[in-house]
Amino acid sequence: MNPVHCITQKRDGHALDADALTALIDAYTRGDVPDYQMSAFLMAAFLQGMNEAETAALTDAMLHSGVVLDLSDTPGTKVDKHSTGGVGDKVSLLLAPIVAACGVPVPMISGRGLGHSGGTLDKLESIPGFRTDLTVHEYQAQLTDLGLVMIGQTDEIAPADRKLYALRDVTGTVECIPFIASSIMSKKLAEGIDALVLDVKCGRGAFMKTEPDARRLAETLVGIGERFGKRTVAWMTRMDVPLGRAVGNWPEVEESIRGLRGAEIPDLMEVTLALAGEMLHLGGVADSPEAGQQQAQEAVDSGAAFDVLTDLVEAQGGDVSVLHAPDTRPDVPEPIDVVAPDDAEGAVQTIDALAIGYAAVDLGAGRRTKEDTVDPTAGHSLAKKPGEAVAPGEVLARLYTHRTDDVDRIAEDVRAAFTITDEASVVPPMCIDRYTADGWQKL
Numbered sequence: 001m002n003p004v005h006c007i008t009q010k011r012d013g014h015a016l017d018a019d020a021l022t023a024l025i026d027a028y029t030r031g032d033v034p035d036y037q038m039s040a041f042l043m044a045a046f047l048q049g050m051n052e053a054e055t056a057a058l059t060d061a062m063l064h065s066g067v068v069l070d071l072s073d074t075p076g077t078k079v080d081k082h083s084t085g086g087v088g089d090k091v092s093l094l095l096a097p098i099v100a101a102c103g104v105p106v107p108m109i110s111g112r113g114l115g116h117s118g119g120t121l122d123k124l125e126s127i128p129g130f131r132t133d134l135t136v137h138e139y140q141a142q143l144t145d146l147g148l149v150m151i152g153q154t155d156e157i158a159p160a161d162r163k164l165y166a167l168r169d170v171t172g173t174v175e176c177i178p179f180i181a182s183s184i185m186s187k188k189l190a191e192g193i194d195a196l197v198l199d200v201k202c203g204r205g206a207f208m209k210t211e212p213d214a215r216r217l218a219e220t221l222v223g224i225g226e227r228f229g230k231r232t233v234a235w236m237t238r239m240d241v242p243l244g245r246a247v248g249n250w251p252e253v254e255e256s257i258r259g260l261r262g263a264e265i266p267d268l269m270e271v272t273l274a275l276a277g278e279m280l281h282l283g284g285v286a287d288s289p290e291a292g293q294q295q296a297q298e299a300v301d302s303g304a305a306f307d308v309l310t311d312l313v314e315a316q317g318g319d320v321s322v323l324h325a326p327d328t329r330p331d332v333p334e335p336i337d338v339v340a341p342d343d344a345e346g347a348v349q350t351i352d353a354l355a356i357g358y359a360a361v362d363l364g365a366g367r368r369t370k371e372d373t374v375d376p377t378a379g380h381s382l383a384k385k386p387g388e389a390v391a392p393g394e395v396l397a398r399l400y401t402h403r404t405d406d407v408d409r410i411a412e413d414v415r416a417a418f419t420i421t422d423e424a425s426v427v428p429p430m431c432i433d434r435y436t437a438d439g440w441q442k443l
């Protein structure tokens with residue numbers, strides 16, 4: 001296998017066969033192909049596209065770059081969920097403990113921040129001490145004991161995605177259906193699930209900006225899941241405006257804790273409960289997704305889901321004291337207020353999730369190079385959301401950062417992300433459509 005040949009073939013618009021793709025992925029995973037050549041290949045494939053057979057071969061090669069777990073000895077129907085990426089998307093942090101609290105085991109392998117979007121791993125690691133690098137043995141043991149385990153790709157499980165994901169994050173090669181589908185499905189199929197729920201985000205802050213593109217992604221993901229005999233359901237949900245009010249790693253953990261303790265966070269809880277209901281149905285403990293949604297709500301109301309989150313953090317070495325008093329964390333920087341301009345009068349119509357996501361990266365919540373470390377406490381809190389009235393000088397958002405350079409420019413970007421007019425604003429439902437092997441269903 002000559003990597004230069006793969007790059008030039010792709011650059012010139014030719015399809016690669018499964019043998020060539022497998023050899024390339026294997027060599028990159030072993031470290032025999034350097035990042036600079038893989039970056040060139042990724043950009044060539046991003047620009048030229050990959051056909052269905054190439055997407056399937058890429059997924060298979062990434063899946064088999066590590067072990068494929070067999071959890072058939074662990075009782076219960078194992079169900080996971082994955083999002084295609086959004087801003088303020090902390091749904092997994094709430095949903096996984098909710099579903100586990102209702103008796104469905106959740107083995108979850110997640111990713112870090114990607115481009116302008118946040119990642120569950122970085123959020124979990126913002127809890128002091130939390131380990132996301134469990135061994136396969138620890139992973140299986142914890143799933144059996146607790147019914148929930150949340151880790152990242154490792155050298156053992158989905159190692160190709162671990163490397164490619166970090167490279168795509170910083171090379172402008174994220175928004176590509178074959179890459180997203182193979183990345184998600186290689187780790188989900190490796191983790192030992194029986195069924196999978198996908199949250200396919202659509203809109204300004206998503207990697208798929210339009211409904212036709214989001215539909216194509218959902219169909220590709222479900223097609224791969226079904227090919228491997230896993231029941232796979234995709235929900236298409238809105239991602240024009242950040243989900244909830246917090247964006248950033250620790251800020252989102254803090255908001256998730258409040259959500260699990262019953263705080264009113266309408267858009268976040270709408271998506272969380274809908275997807276949790278679907279998982280409980282697939283997991284066989286609810287007669288329908290609607291009944292599952294009711295059970296999920298009860299797990300929040302009773303405090304059972306918060307208790308499972310606490311158990312999870314303890315089991316994975318995290319400091320549970322921050323869960324009980326999240327607003328007393330000493331390393332959170334003083335907030336910087338972003339206020340509405342003098343001519344702002346009316347209500348927030350929309351908040352550009354893409355601009356807010358990039359601003360969060362600039363505040364330190366994401367990476368600009370592979371070597372960057374993230375600041376766990378950096379991010380924003382949105383004081384206003386669409387539909388809420390605004391007067392001149394009122395706080396729109398609070399920024400948290402340890403960086404001192406460029407803060408004025410970031411604050412200006414965040415201010416410009418808000419559209420404020422005197423028209424009545426309508427906040428649409430978050431869930432758009434649902435897709436299964438039987439086709440699309442309007443929600």
Ligand code: URA
Pocket residue numbers: 083084085110111114174179180181183184
């Ligand atoms: N989530 C992933 O795991 N990979 C992607 O490429 C996008 C979202």
